[in-house]
Amino acid sequence: MPSAPVHVVSVPVNQIREITQAAWAVPDSIVLSIGEPAFPVARHVLDAGMAALDRDDTNYTPNAGLGPVRAAFAARFARLSGVDDDPSRVFVVAGAQQGLHLALSTLVAPGDDVLVPDPGYPTFAMTVGLLGGTPVPYPLVPEHGFQPRIEILQGLLTPRTRVLMLNSPSNPLGSVFGEDLTRELVRFAHEHDLWIISDECYEAFTYDTPHVSPARFDAGGPAAVPEAREARVITSLTLSKTYGLTGMRIGALVTPPGMEALLSNVMEATVSCVSATAQYAGLAALTGPQEYVSTALAHYRSNRDAATAVLDRLGIDYLDARGAFYLWADLSHATRGDVRGWTKRFLAERGVALAPGTAFGSMGEGWVRIALCGRTDELVEGLSRLPSPGLA
Template sequence: MPQIAPHVALMPGSGVRHILEQALRRPGTIILAVGEPGAVAHAGIRDAAATAWRDGAIRYTPNGGISELRRAIVDKLARENSLHVDVEQVWVTVGATQALHLAMALTLSRGDEVLVPDPGYTTFTMNAHLLQAMPVPYPLRAERDFQPDLSELETLVTPRTRAIIVNTPSNPLGSTFDRETLGALLDLARRHDLWLISDEVYERFTWGERHVSPATLDDDDRVLSVFSMSKTHAMTGARVGWLVTPPGWRQTMLRVQESVVSCVDEPSQRAAVAALEGDQAQVDRAAAHYRDNLAAATALLDRRGLRYLDPTGAFYLWIDVSHVSDGDVLRWCERFLDEAQVAVAPGSAFGITGEGWVRVCVASDRAELLEGLARIPAPA
């Protein structure tokens, strides 16, 4: 019988999903492994989608998205990100996942190399394999507080390198890159004529300096920016994100978007308009909840002598469990799930540099979060 394309077999699976699927089969498990906001989108957002369904607004929309949403995004980018773009640079996608895939498909050919953060979001590597490109990890190490080593990055660039992916605030690390670091990464991209793909899904959740969009530092149109409604407005299942391209890509984007999804469903787009144009108090409340959960969680880890990366963004804690994981943190997470009924994400799912660490989502109920963390064995 026919076989699937050989390169698909090279695409790694998700270690996070591996743990989550086991956890879902165990009633009573405390699930801290998946990045899901604890709240649901507020009523005004849900009502906008419901009204669209009732009114029969379920036909094709323009490839780039309905005009109301694209204009709302343009206004949002100017207001919150100091990023001034034309509406034809904004392309509404099926979540940030599709935006990221589009950005990589537009910039990578078969055999090209793309620099990806390690630890980094699993889809970066998965997409590269699916596109028959080669992901080249750039290590983010504990001894540097998981910040990039620019001199090491320089040595990873080859004649086949076409792009670098930057994710700040970071999933899984909960770290951020400051303006100086982003400027240095853009300088590297200019020196080697690389695209810079910027994943900014957690932009509204920073716990120190304000988020900086790399495109605001770009002076030669080499940045593609990826955003999402999922985390900021608790709309993970609605699947609305967007890709911001350099100017002049309209004809290319029309063809590419049509070939992949045609368009995002209109009820979800209407919900996104309501979210962007409505009261942002829920986003502010969510940010305060995550910040308070992080404070309570890190205080508990401090008392128990557990090492972690001090979070500066997103809603994750990156915790060192190397004292018990014995060089195989995935197997330890499986045992921890069986014995303690707590699901955490193995750091190795995000790259080899994540070995010995786990990612914990703090977006859930605080009491449940603290109970789960209390079950992690403390160092002797």
């Protein structure tokens, strides 16, 4: 058999999937390793998808998506970010991951550097490597509240640096960028002629702190920094988390002006267009009743509080989650420098699956990500089985 290219073979295993698939094979295991919302999809969303099938609305759509769906995404983005975007700059994509691949395929050439957060969602680095680029991790550390530092980013720049990946609210950390930091990150990108890809998959879920989109400070935004001569922020959105449509695969890229024709060509060469059925279901989610979102937000906040109560009782340190639906906890007292191996043993011995911190980069060693989106009783029971520092 002919060999695959080195840059493909070297793409690492996704450790989240590794532990989760192992857990699915263990009867009665408690799976806290994957972000799968626990609520049924809203009835009006399901009805819209089935109505599209009933009328045989199963044909191709434009590369960028159906006009009403693009307009609905633009309207939501305007409400949440304050950025009034033209629907013509919205591309409907097959979930945030395909949107990430589309954006990076358009911006990155082989040998280019992309700054990715560490800890950060694993497919950031995986996708860059798959395209022949070089993912350059920028460390997020406890001493700085796991927030990016401009001076650290500055020290990682090379003549090949092309893109800065940002993620707030963060998966896996649950951290949220404040307004001042977000503004400085956009200023940094403009000063160094970098693109920004801003992953805002969890924009609907923050706790006692607002979500701030980098697009606010980009050229054309309502609070554009003086350095912003032309727009360079691409925003990634998804309906997977906001409306529980993880398997429907529908999201959007909000792009700077002037990229429409280029992105349309790249979209044609990857997936052509998103399923019409998914788009009609997504349109119903975006424009219909929003009780799902408010109910989910209340549940995730309640689960966060229940989980931190257990960790407090056990004496386990964690990062205060301000957004998304994950809790980042320090198990270094038990993992002994091999959190990946420890999570496998913990699943085998105690029946609980947690995502190892190293799934998100080397800076995650000793930490685990806990998904807060499932049943409260399973969450509390699973965390109650964790070893406390005094007993490890």
